[in-house]
Amino acid sequence: MRRRKTWLVYGSLLLILLIVFCWPQKLDDNFLELSTCPACYGQGLCPAVNENEYTGTPKINLVGFSKWKIMKLINVKNVYYGQSNSMPVVLKKLAHDSELHEYNTKLCKANKEGDNCDVSLAIKSVLARNSLNIAQVINRYPHIFETSEGVKCNHNRSLYNLYENYMNIDSGPYQQHHFITMLAVNMEPLILNAFRDGWFPALHGMCGRVMVEEYIGPTLTELGHTPWHARADYARQLIEMAQDFSSGKFLLYMTDVSLDNFAVNSNGKVKLIDAENIVLVDPAVDGLDHSEHINEGFGCRDCLSFSYEDLCGHVMADHNFFAVCKGMLSSHAFSRDLPSGLLHDPPGWVRKEHPRLMSLIEECARPESHTSIVPQRRQAAAALHTQLMQVLHKLGRA
Template identity: 20%
Template sequence: MQTLKLWIRMIFRQWYKKLVIAAIFVLGLYCSLQLLDSGKHKLRHSKNTQTTHHSSESHGIVEIDPENQIPDNRNLYKVPKEDIHIDMCPACFGKEICTDIEAGLVEISKNSKTEFRELIMREASLHKTEKVVVSSVTDALWNKFDKFICQNASKSFPCDVSAAISTGYLTSNQALTVDGLRNLYKVLDKSKSEAVLPICATNKLIHELISTFDGNGDRQLNQEEQGHLMTGLLLHPSYVVLKFQDAISSNLPLPNFHGTCGRLAVWEGGMTPLKDHLQESFEERAGLAAQLLQLVDDFQNEDPNWYFLYTEFSYNSFSVTNEGEVLLTDLQDMIIIDKTLFTQAVGPHSTQSERLCNEMCYQKFTRDIMTSEYVTNVCSQVKHYGQLMFAIVCKEILSDLEEHKTGGFFNYDGNKVHQRSEYRGLLHSPPEKDKDNIEELLRDCVQETLAGGRKQAVEELQETLDKYLTYNDIDDEKNDKNDDDESEKDEEEGNDIEINLNCSG
């Protein structure tokens, strides 16, 4: 027995490497056979799955990944030709996106039609990948416009509008002048507040509008191009603002513009109303509020040549993208002002940069800009009243204070009945540590007590809100670091597993 054990040890010492190799070879052969059998089983399972899938398709059941698909095609339809009215051009908005629309690449979502301030909006998709808004104006407003064109061309209504506009006032040299643009609202018997974009018009603004609508690049507007411009200014200034921003390569927080076709305009969609974010955490709402304050600053200072005045801020004015960016989406009341007017300023503000201004002061300014015969003088003072935009945003959107609950910032006749705001302030329920400070800054933003007090309050409010953004960034960094650590841990564990022989397949 001893001799047998001795022989075994000697053989093992001399042949153990070969034995180990042989064992590994046998084990490897066994694993290969197992994996081959597993592969055949998976192939059979795959074929069975495909068969089931085809069977499901035959019954009209199609699986869709909701993260990567813009609505089920059964809920979309191509833009009807009768909605485009290309035959009315140049009494229309333009033709930039007609190729896509005619090819069916713009599809409208069923039951998505909304009407707001004589505008009609529909949710849609572009190239099946991008959410957009297709907009126009109400039939009543189009009829009013068409009737004017026929009468202006001494034709009975209805008439061939596309021919009539080319012989009427809107495509004349007189219309495309400083006085012509400032008084354009009179064409449809509108109030000046219904067509405000060009009320501070200068020759510089005219040249920029020509550049914006100059489709053939000859640095002037032919009758068709001028027809597009005038139609837009009178009926749908929102898209004119978006087109203007593209032309000047500005970076204002406005939707991306895609183009027009006939009596339709298309721009960025897929956003949610600002009011839908009122239940978010205070940190999230602080981020949105900070963007609103920055937006007002951008309107005044972003572009070196143009000042954008907007006085109708409300929850309905804003939308939020999927990335959390706040955009101004109701642009009907935007006034575009040539900043060279400010160097011509005369009057009480020309020599002083700060002056106490609250509700009565702003009432007088807005009344003057809408009614004064000497509108150039009023427009040249705009930069001194631009803080009005901060006051309205703070009162109408940010503040949840009871004293700011009444709707409307202006009280022209002194007897206006104020309606309570429909929504809570965006900065409602602030953390206790900042509550008193935030509320006091909002009061100073709406009603300043010292000259320059509003500007200082806005700056301090921005700083306070930025702290919450910083906290979010730190939390995100921590989460990212934790994710990285988990990934590294998983990778290490994966490496450990790969070291061991595993025949599970």
């Protein structure tokens, strides 16, 4: 009799779980967390996202496993897939639920309230007390931004560049509130909007605490065993990305180079699909060291070690080349899924005609702090790029 009651209890619990979680997930006010606004990412895309807004705008629909509520239990990254006018898109909440809760708590603290305050009112109060001055808020409440890569250097011009570009897509009364929230939680939408140079997905917009961006395609992890010539072209593009990010008006240093963070579109173009972990540097800031900072790989052998102080304090650094070569191309790459690197197992004719190609990868990747020789990482990366171009040209793919 007791066993039967136990089975009835378990059966009832299972039935409740099935009813609650095996049910279509709606893109409604609750999912979008609209009650937190303006402590959210924006509301410009809500007519196309929010199912509760009845407009003539075509709606974005969740697809695949993303459309079931059970994904809330297992989707800790809060990344969902959908369709917009038959085009695939990605919906991101930009943080784990626990991280979003932590941001709420920090806002409440800044407003001298309890942990469960109304964040929609708290952020209005915080900004009003600081005359809507974003720089003042950043300096006065550093605890709100302690996990943000965007303010590690706190170079005013680079932050203003993000804000100036953001004003082009959000002209509403709460643009500062939305900007502060994204800068504190995850600045990916700000990066995608400000740097439209082809290395990032296209940004569709934001609604509540959800951003929508272009779906690119399979990640480099998934493409790690495609034909070598295709991987050679991906490597060529990664080196070009490192070069572009390391020069120009503002410098972007990648601090998370997992192969899962890069994807390839239908035209073979490599793009960075996770732009949260980027350090922004303004090389025009007075007082920076004009020598090149060399990333010597201190701290660990199998991870990307770096110093914010060094990246922020120099007008140039070889960090991105180290990140690409050591993190993804080297025969001792960081990736657990592809530990032998993206260019593993080159064809015999490549080894014969380009005997230095594989050694150039290691020259670019190898920290040389144990010697008195200054690493020539940029030169090794440039030589590697040249050899990859020669290979691709011979194959008719350059």
